[in-house]
Amino acid sequence: xxxxxxxxxVYKNEHAALRxxxxxxxxxxxxxLVGPSGSGKSTFIxxxxxxxxxxxxxxxxxxxxxxxxxxxxxxxLRRNIGYxxxxxxxxxxxxxxxxxxxxxxxxxxxxxxxxxxxPAILELVGLAKKAKSRPDELSGGEQQRVSIxxxxxxxxxxxxxxxxxxxLDPATTIGIMKLLDRINRTGTTxxxxxxxxxxxxxxxxxxxxxxxxxIVRDQAxxxxx
Amino acid sequence: MAIRPDxxxxxxxxxxxxxxxxxxxxxxxVTVSLTMLGITVLVGYFGLDNAFVRWxxxxxxxxxxxxxxxxxxxxxxxxxxxxxxxxxxxxYYDTNKTWDLFVKIFKQTNPEMVSSxxxxxxxxxxxxxxxxxxxxxxxxxxxxxxxxxGVYDVxxxxxxxxxxxxxxxxxxxxxxxxxxxxxxxxxxxxFIAIQTAVFSRRREIEVMRLVGATNWFIRIPFLVEGVIQGxxxxxxxAGFTWVLGSAWKSAGASMKNSLLAQFLWQPGQALLxxxxxxxxxxxxxxxxxxxxxxxxxxV
Numbered sequence: 050x051x052x053x054x055x056x057x058x059v060y061k062n063e064h065a066a067l068r069x070x071x072x073x074x075x076x077x078x079x080x081x082l083v084g085p086s087g088s089g090k091s092t093f094i095x096x097x098x099x100x101x102x103x104x105x106x107x108x109x110x111x112x113x114x115x116x117x118x119x120x121x122x123x124x125x126l127r128r129n130i131g132y133x134x135x136x137x138x139x140x141x142x143x144x145x146x147x148x149x150x151x152x153x154x155x156x157x158x159x160x161x162x163x164x165x166x167x168p169a170i171l172e173l174v175g176l177a178k179k180a181k182s183r184p185d186e187l188s189g190g191e192q193q194r195v196s197i198x199x200x201x202x203x204x205x206x207x208x209x210x211x212x213x214x215x216x217l218d219p220a221t222t223i224g225i226m227k228l229l230d231r232i233n234r235t236g237t238t239x240x241x242x243x244x245x246x247x248x249x250x251x252x253x254x255x256x257x258x259x260x261x262x263x264i265v266r267d268q269a270x271x272x273x274x
Numbered sequence: 275m276a277i278r279p280d281x282x283x284x285x286x287x288x289x290x291x292x293x294x295x296x297x298x299x300x301x302x303x304v305t306v307s308l309t310m311l312g313i314t315v316l317v318g319y320f321g322l323d324n325a326f327v328r329w330x331x332x333x334x335x336x337x338x339x340x341x342x343x344x345x346x347x348x349x350x351x352x353x354x355x356x357x358x359x360x361x362x363x364x365x366y367y368d369t370n371k372t373w374d375l376f377v378k379i380f381k382q383t384n385p386e387m388v389s390s391x392x393x394x395x396x397x398x399x400x401x402x403x404x405x406x407x408x409x410x411x412x413x414x415x416x417x418x419x420x421x422x423x424g425v426y427d428v429x430x431x432x433x434x435x436x437x438x439x440x441x442x443x444x445x446x447x448x449x450x451x452x453x454x455x456x457x458x459x460x461x462x463x464x465f466i467a468i469q470t471a472v473f474s475r476r477r478e479i480e481v482m483r484l485v486g487a488t489n490w491f492i493r494i495p496f497l498v499e500g501v502i503q504g505x506x507x508x509x510x511x512a513g514f515t516w517v518l519g520s521a522w523k524s525a526g527a528s529m530k531n532s533l534l535a536q537f538l539w540q541p542g543q544a545l546l547x548x549x550x551x552x553x554x555x556x557x558x559x560x561x562x563x564x565x566x567x568x569x570x571x572x573v
Contacts, residue, residue, distance in 0.1 A: 128486035
């Protein structure tokens with residue numbers, strides 16, 4: 050599903066965010082990316098949905114080599130990849146259901162499909178009763194659930210999450226992780242960057258540890274360190 | 275990927291409402307520049323051309339005889355004019371007729387000149403209407419009478435017409451320069467308005483990009499926003515041009531003898547101008563917003 054082949058990413062200031070990364074992630078895996086700030090976790094994730102280009106090496110996602118992907122094919126790729134932000138990035142002037150529907154509208158889904166898919170995903174994330182609420186009326190955990198609903202409403206093959214629990218308390222974090230685990234069990238590949246030692250140790254999934262842009266550990270059913 | 279009309283209307287409407295101040299400023303500058311263009315076209319082009327056609331059709335020249343010219347010399351010029359195939363009508367203004375005309379013109383405005391002028395001081399003249407109204411033919415024919423014996427001067431009104439035309443051409447050239455500058459300002463303002471709209475919606479745009487919206491899906495509401503600003507500016511300009519044009523015609527009707535009162539246009543020409551203003555407004559909006567989205571919305 051995801052393959053990084055000798056991938057390096059060097060930014061214009063000559064800072065190497067990722068060096069010679071070689072990774073294979075199979076369909077349906079749940080992978081934690083761990084490491085200190087600046088270790089290259091976010092760059093790793095941004096390379097997977099072509100927000101960034103690899104400086105050297107090849108990135109393969111869902112059978113496509115992203116360096117060779119034409120610009121007009123990038124939207125098609127991204128429809129197969131859900132993206133969860135640390136700061137949720139909900140649209141404050143839209144209700145919960147409008148925020149989720151917006152992701153479907155933006156890819157031109159018909160109204161009828163939106164009418165059926167949005168309530169179903171809100172039911173899945175446990176926010177059916179808050180469909181008409183605005184983001185500022187929700188707790189942090191609820192906002193992150195909306196963000197997850199928006200990322201998953203189109204049933205992508207891959208879910209990328211960049212520190213999704215970074216702004217949440219431990220109790221809320223558990224709820225979010227249960228939700229991501231549930232999504233993973235549907236066959237969706239989840240790649241999650243995190244600093245949260247507790248959840249990594251509890252969930253015991255594959256852990257890829259980065260340090261100064263290098264992969265220093267790739268361990269199945271690993272712990273934080 | 276088709277864009278749903280209700281989505282397009284909602285997103286474009288929200289953009290316009292959020293940036294209402296900048297949108298209003300943009301519409302106003304488009305309106306001002308296109309109104310200037312509309313008036314320039316109506317008065318400076320259609321009006322002047324119509325007036326010039328009218329003057330050309332009525333073109334004539336006057337052969338003034340010298341006060342010392344003998345009667346045979348006067349008769350010879352009169353006979354030559356009457357015999358010419360290029361002359362349609364010729365009318366001789368003898369001393370009495372010239373005096374009557376002189377008194378009629380200056381009695382009210384300059385009675386001192388009337389009282390100080392003697393009847394025999396005024397030159398007699400031939401008023402000639404050529405059969406061919408072409409100004410260059412008339413000018414050539416009029417000039418051919420200047421050197422003839424007994425002729426004091428030949429007055430060719432088309433020369434004044436040409437002077438007016440040259441002045442009007444200079445004025446409309448400067449007006450056009452001003453209009454072009456304002457239209458460029460309109461494009462820049464629309465560019466900035468769209469840039470501001472893109473900035474204020476950067477979070478939505480980021481989400482749209484990451485969920486897989488195409489470039490055009492993201493861009494179209496902004497393009498439509500620019501076109502609407504230009505279109506509204508064009509519609510308002512057409513309205514103002516109609517109002518100002520009507521005022522010009524009313525003013526012209528109340529001063530029939532004024533030269534400017536003859537700068538009139540046909541209803542069809544006015545409709546053409548209004549349509550062109552609306553089309554140019556939309557085009558300016560499309561160019562400004564297209565430049566802005568291609569610059570700021572590279573996905």
